[in-house]
Amino acid sequence: xxxxxxxAGFSSSDPGFLSKDLFESxxxxxxxxYHYLDGDGQTQLSRSPSPIGGTPEKLVPAANLARExxxxxxxxxxxxxxxxxxxxxxxxxxALAIILGVVLGAHHKSDADADGSAAASGGSSSTAxxxxxxxxxxxWGVGGDTITAEDGTKFVYNNTLGGTWVAVPFxxxxxxxxxxxxxxxxWDYSANRIIGVNLGGWLVLEPxxxxxxxxxxxxxxxxxxxxxxxxxxxxxxxxxxxxxHYATFITEQDFAEIAAAGLNWVRLPVGWWMIETxxxxxxxxxVSFKYxxxxxxxxxxxxxxxxLDLHAVPGSQNGWNHSGKFGQIGFLHxxxxxxxxxxxxxxxxxxxxxxxxxQYKNVVxxxxxxxxxxxxxxxxxxxxxxxxxxxxxxxxxxxxxxxNGPFMIIHDGFGGVNLGQRGxxxxxxxxxxxxxxxxxxxxxxxQNADSVAYxxxxxxxxxxxxxxxxxxxxxxxxxxxxxxxxxxxGLFVNNVGFGTRWEGTYPTxxxxxxQFKKMGTCDQWLDHRLWSAATKSAFADFAQTQQDSMRNxxxxxxxxxxxxxxxxxxxxMWSYLNGLQNGYIRPDAxxxxxxxxxxxxxxxxxxxxxxxxxxxxxWQTGGAGAGQIAAxxxxxxxVFPPVQIQGGPNAGSLSATALPSYVxxxxxxxxxxxxxxxxxxxxxxxxxxxxxxxxxxxxxQAGCTYPDPWGGVGIAPPTPVCGATASGTLAAxxxxxxxxxxxGFDLV
Numbered sequence: 219x220x221x222x223x224x225x226a227g228f229s230s231s232d233p234g235f236l237s238k239d240l241f242e243s244x245x246x247x248x249x250x251x252y253h254y255l256d257g258d259g260q261t262q263l264s265r266s267p268s269p270i271g272g273t274p275e276k277l278v279p280a281a282n283l284a285r286e287x288x289x290x291x292x293x294x295x296x297x298x299x300x301x302x303x304x305x306x307x308x309x310x311x312x313a314l315a316i317i318l319g320v321v322l323g324a325h326h327k328s329d330a331d332a333d334g335s336a337a338a339s340g341g342s343s344s345t346a347x348x349x350x351x352x353x354x355x356x357x358w359g360v361g362g363d364t365i366t367a368e369d370g371t372k373f374v375y376n377n378t379l380g381g382t383w384v385a386v387p388f389x390x391x392x393x394x395x396x397x398x399x400x401x402x403x404x405w406d407y408s409a410n411r412i413i414g415v416n417l418g419g420w421l422v423l424e425p426x427x428x429x430x431x432x433x434x435x436x437x438x439x440x441x442x443x444x445x446x447x448x449x450x451x452x453x454x455x456x457x458x459x460x461x462x463h464y465a466t467f468i469t470e471q472d473f474a475e476i477a478a479a480g481l482n483w484v485r486l487p488v489g490w491w492m493i494e495t496x497x498x499x500x501x502x503x504x505v506s507f508k509y510x511x512x513x514x515x516x517x518x519x520x521x522x523x524x525x526l527d528l529h530a531v532p533g534s535q536n537g538w539n540h541s542g543k544f545g546q547i548g549f550l551h552x553x554x555x556x557x558x559x560x561x562x563x564x565x566x567x568x569x570x571x572x573x574x575x576x577q578y579k580n581v582v583x584x585x586x587x588x589x590x591x592x593x594x595x596x597x598x599x600x601x602x603x604x605x606x607x608x609x610x611x612x613x614x615x616x617x618x619x620x621x622n623g624p625f626m627i628i629h630d631g632f633g634g635v636n637l638g639q640r641g642x643x644x645x646x647x648x649x650x651x652x653x654x655x656x657x658x659x660x661x662x663x664x665q666n667a668d669s670v671a672y673x674x675x676x677x678x679x680x681x682x683x684x685x686x687x688x689x690x691x692x693x694x695x696x697x698x699x700x701x702x703x704x705x706x707x708g709l710f711v712n713n714v715g716f717g718t719r720w721e722g723t724y725p726t727x728x729x730x731x732x733q734f735k736k737m738g739t740c741d742q743w744l745d746h747r748l749w750s751a752a753t754k755s756a757f758a759d760f761a762q763t764q765q766d767s768m769r770n771x772x773x774x775x776x777x778x779x780x781x782x783x784x785x786x787x788x789x790x791m792w793s794y795l796n797g798l799q800n801g802y803i804r805p806d807a808x809x810x811x812x813x814x815x816x817x818x819x820x821x822x823x824x825x826x827x828x829x830x831x832x833x834x835x836x837w838q839t840g841g842a843g844a845g846q847i848a849a850x851x852x853x854x855x856x857v858f859p860p861v862q863i864q865g866g867p868n869a870g871s872l873s874a875t876a877l878p879s880y881v882x883x884x885x886x887x888x889x890x891x892x893x894x895x896x897x898x899x900x901x902x903x904x905x906x907x908x909x910x911x912x913x914x915x916x917x918x919q920a921g922c923t924y925p926d927p928w929g930g931v932g933i934a935p936p937t938p939v940c941g942a943t944a945s946g947t948l949a950a951x952x953x954x955x956x957x958x959x960x961x962g963f964d965l966v
Contacts, residue, residue: 356385357384357385357386358382358383358384358385358386358392359375359382359383360375360377360380360381360382360383361375361376361377361378361379361380361381361478362374362375362376362377363375363383365383365470365471365474367469367470367471368470373471373474375474375478376474376475376478377394377395377474377477377478378478379394379395379396379478379480379806379808380393380395380396380397381393381394381395381396381477381478381520381521382521383474383519383520383521384518384519384521385519387894387897387901388518388577388901389518390402390518390580390581392518392519392520392521393521394476394477394480394481394482394520394521394522395477395480395482395808397808398410398482398521400521401518401521401523401580401581402580404620405523405583407625407694407770407834407838407839408832408833408834408839411769411770411811412482412483412696412769412770412771412772413480413481413482413483413765413771413807413808413810414481414482414483414484414485414525414770414771414772414773415476415481415483415484415485415772415773415775415776415794416484416485416486416487416527416698416699416772416773416774416775416776417468417472417484417485417486417487417513417775417776418487418774418775418776419467419775419777419778419779420464420467420468420486420487420509421464421486421487421488421489421492421506421509421510422445422487422488422489422529422530422540422542423445423448423460423463424445424539424540425442425443425444425539425710425713425714426708426709426710426711426778426788426789426792427775427777427778427779427789427792428463428467428779429709429710429778429779429780429781429782429788430779430780430781430782431448431459431463431779432448432710432714433781433782433783434782435447435448435451436710436714436715441714441715442714443539443544443713443714443715444539444540444542444543444544445489445501445530445539445542445543446499446500446501446542446543446544447544449500449501449502450500456500456502457502457505460502460505461502461505464505464506464508464509465509467777467779468509468513468776468777470512470516470519472516472776472777472795473513473516473517473519473520473522474516474520475795475798476520476522476776477520477521477522479794479798479805479806479807480805480806480807480808480809481522481807482521482522482523483522483523483524483525483584483772484513484517484522484523484524484525484772484776485524485525485527485586485698485772486510486513486524486525486526486527487527487529487530487540487589488506488510488526488527488528488529488530488569489501489506489529489530489542490528490530490531490532490542490561490562490565491503491504491506491530491542492504492506492507492510493507493564493565493568493569493887493889494887496532496561501542507889508892511891511892514578514581514582515894517581518580518581523581523582523583523584524581524582524583524584525584525585525586525627525696525698525772526569526573526582526584526585526586526624527586527589527698528562528565528566528569528585528586528587528588528589529541529589530542530589531549531558531562531565531588532548532549532558532561532562532927533547533548533549533551533552533554533555533558533927533928533930534546534547534548534549534928535547535549535550535588535589535590535591535592535596536590536591536592537592537595538590539713540589541589541590543928544713545928545929546928546929546930546931547592547595547596547865547931548865548927548928548929548930548931549562549591549596550591550596550597550600550601550604550860550863551595551596551600551863551864551865551931552863552865552866552872552930552931552932552933553865553866553872553877553878553925553930553931553933553934553935553936554877554878554924554925554926554927554930555600555863555865555872555877555930556859556863556874556877556878556879557877557878557879557880557916557924557927558927559600559604559859560879560880560916561880561916562588563604563607563608563611563916564886564887564915564916566587566608566611566612567611567615567886567911568886568887568888568889569585569889570585570611570612570615570616570623570624570907571615571888571889571905571906571907571908571911572889572903572905572906572907573585573624574612574615574616574622574623574624574907574908575903575905575906575907576903576907577891577901577902577903578903579616579621579623579624582624583624583625584624584625584627584653585612585624585625585626585627586627586628586629586655586698587605587608587612587626587627587628588604588605588608588628588629589629589698590629590631590632590657591629591631592631592632593630593631593632593633594631594632595864595865596631596863596864597863597864598631598633599854599855599860600860600863600864601631602645602855603854603855603856603857603858603859603860604858604860605628605645605646605855606646606852606855606856606858607858608626609626609646609649609652612624612626613650613845614908614911615907615908615911616907616908618650618840618844618845619650619840619841619844619845620651620839620840620841620844621840622840623907624651625651625652625653625694626649626651626652626653627652627653627654627655627694627696627698628642628652628653628654628655629654629655629656629657629698630642630654630655630656632657634656634684634688642654642692643688643691643692644691644692644851645692645851645855646847646851646852646855647847647848647851648837648843648844648845648846648847648848648851649837649844649845649847650837650840650844650845651694651838651839651840651844652693652694652838653693653694653695653696654688654692654693654694654695654696655695655696655697655698656684656685656688656695656696656697656698656768657697657698657699657700657774658677658681658697658699658700658764658768659699659700659701659703660673660676660703660704660705661701661703661704661705661706661711662706662719664719664733664734665705665706665719665720665734665735665737666704666737667737667738668704669756670704670753670756670757670760671752671756671759671821672821673704673756673760674756674757674759674760674763674817675763675814675817675818675821675823677760677763677764677766677767677768677814678763678766678767678814678815678817678818678825678826679818679823679825679826681697681764681767681768682766682767682768682814682826683826685697685767685768685769685830686830689769689830689832689834690830690832693834693835693838694770694834694838694839695768695769695770696768696770696771696772697764697768697770697771697772698772699772699773699774700764700768700771700772700773700774701773701774701775701791701792702757702760702761702790702791702792702797702802702803703791703792704743704760704791705718705719705720705737705740705743706718706719706720706724707720707721707740707743707744707791708740708743708744708788708789708791708792709744709781709784709788709789711789711792712724712725717730718740719731719734719737720736720737720738720740720743721736721737721738721739721740722734722735722736722737743790743791744786744788744789744790745786745790746786746787746790746796746800746802747786749802751801753802754800754801754802755802757791757797757802757803758797758801758802758803758804759813759816759817761773761794761797761803761804761810762804762807762809762810762813763810763813763814763817765807765810765813766810766811766812766813766814767814769830773794774792775792775793775794776793776794776795777793777794777795777796778790778792778793778796790802859874859877859879860874861873861874862874863877865930865931865932866932866934867932867933867934868932869932872935876935876939877935877939878922878924878925878935878936878939878940878941879940879941880916880917880918880919880940881916881917881918881919881941882913882914882915882916882917883914883915883917884914884915884916884917885914885915886913886914886915887915888904888905888906889905890902890903890904890905891903891905918940919940919941922938922940923936923940924936924940
């Protein structure tokens with residue numbers, strides 16, 4: 219999530235920072251150079267709901283989904299129930315034969331067959347959800363079914379949008395709604411909209427999302443402000459406390475409810491401790507991988523796609539509490555900046571190897587490789603250098619072209635496109651499936667007293683043109699985070715012990731920043747029960763205008779945990795689930811299509827383009843020309859480590875040749891899935907998609923003393939310098955891969 223705990227990067231002179239309130243222009247008079255295009259024009263076609271296994275009756279523009287009358291919807295649903303009953307009866311007979319064939323014959327299948335089909339279950343007679351075919355348990359179905367979770371609890375799958383569920387291991391035929399592609403079908407990034415939600419606070423803890431874990435220490439002499447400190451304070455209770463959180467905060471029912479809400483993707487933040495920890499790092503090592511696997515199983519079951527988000531990396535890429543440790547920025551910054559970046563490449567590599575396996579690539583087709591790197595501190599050149607290394611690594615592992623490894627997403631560093639030195643327009647032009655992530659919030663800059671209704675039009679008039687520009691120039695643009703917050707009121711929203719800009723107490727009452735004048739009290743914003751019907755409707759509009767203007771979006775976040783000190787759900791402007799349950803988020807996210815025109819016109823304004831209506835170039839989505847990067851597009855970025863980084867004494871630069879680095883002599887950590895009951899170990903994959911990737915792991919040089927990876931900013935480089943040779947480095951791996959790369963892949 220964006221900055222909640224530091225004023226860094228919020229200069230009023232920074233034109234590229236989308237997360238502060240830059241949207242104060244009159245929404246009734248948009249820039250004259252933009253023209254409104256209704257919904258998605260004719261570029262996005264959505265199938266009308268059809269029974270599982272049935273054939274859609276017609277193709278209709280997705281915008282029409284928001285315009286059907288209740289009578290039309292009722293008539294259509296009645297017709298589909300009749301057709302669906304017939305189709306399901308036929309399907310059940312056919313599917314039973316298929317399942318029996320899988321159970322009886324799948325043990326003859328090889329690991330290579332495990333690619334999104336029922337036969338890929340490896341001879342399973344049990345489902346990934348724990349129900350068994352031998353006992354007559356149901357393996358697939360539709361909305362209205364009673365689902366039995368792996369712990370024996372039951373819930374009703376309240377999906378009225380034509381979604382289907384499939385519990386056959388490694389079967390990718392489920393879809394979240396009838397008009398969405400099944401996991402086994404192609405996702406068209408030009409035509410299909412991503413309408414997603416984040417699972418924040420689950421596998422990477424944040425105080426404002428799980429306040430009950432932090433409240434016991436909030437008033438101590440040294441309050442716990444991040445997961446690092448929480449892990450230290452939990453001591454012997456670390457494993458039991460954190461795993462209980464993993465097991466209860468997000469469950470299978472959440473995934474079912476996400477699909478039932480008209481959402482089609484989830485963004486899943488993870489920290490590096492899911493793979494391993496080093497030396498004094500206090501995090502619970504490796505346990506979150508168990509729940510990462512559950513996320514994949516549940517997403518597959520309900521047809522949801524996952525955008526894997528590496529949210530926290532060694533040294534911290536932004537210094538904020540959601541990077542694992544609050545404090546300094548030590549990634550590509552400070553004397554351990556190169557070493558921390560090398561170590562992060564280890565984890566990107568391990569994650570990419572796992573999700574590029576045929577068993578998982580349909581469920582996890584997108585990889586956000588680094589969340590919210592603070593470009594204003596790190597600098598754009600070091601980030602570009604590192605991103606190119608990651609790009610080469612991902613394409614070496616998965617190959618080039620659609621379906622070969624994940625879509626790679628980079629965060630814009632709060633710079634957007636074409637905005638001076640930190641702009642990204644033209645970066646790695648020709649790259650295979652490279653997208654840009656922009657996090658847009660109103661609440662973390664200068665506060666405004668505009669009504670929620672007025673605020674709801676701002677994304678349409680200001681954000682939509684920026685997202686459209688990125689789609690037309692750079693390529694795929696996603697809004698990886700947004701919320702309903704029109705101000706920064708909330709429990710721990712700015713961090714434990716911090717005040718709010720809205721009340722003029724930020725960062726603390728004793729050290730209040732004079733640029734944030736008091737706007738009022740936060741009381742009315744902390745409890746949804748105080749909101750009128752009109753306010754709830756305005757919030758519902760605000761959610762949907764953001765979804766509409768961004769086109770590809772992920773709300774932050776799905777749910778907020780309970781507080782120990784209040785009976786009402788905390789931070790209501792940040793909880794999608796609470797909004798659904800209490801009427802300030804609409805029950806079908808797909809009706810956001812075209813919402814901008816309704817909201818802006820209702821306010822007497824003239825809408826600008828609220829939805830991009832073009833088509834991405836073939837190379838941008840893995841088609842013809844993908845991976846052919848011109849040398850001029852790579853430029854100096856082709857060199858890693860970069861020539862210099864920031865974070866030296868007196869805020870000066872540091873020469874990379876004088877900095878400590880790790881050596882590639884270690885053994886890689888491989889993530890291996892545990893097979894469901896009755897499924898062979900071969901069917902789940904060996905955790906390593908690319909058998910030719912035999913390079914070693916970056917580790918400390920034996921006998922060498924390194925500075926603290928978390929405290930190397932502002933100090934001089936140590937002597938002697940611990941360092942790596944060229945042998946076995948990522949650059950050497952890239953050169954070795956060049957000889958065997960796919961035809962047309964220009965690896966610079």
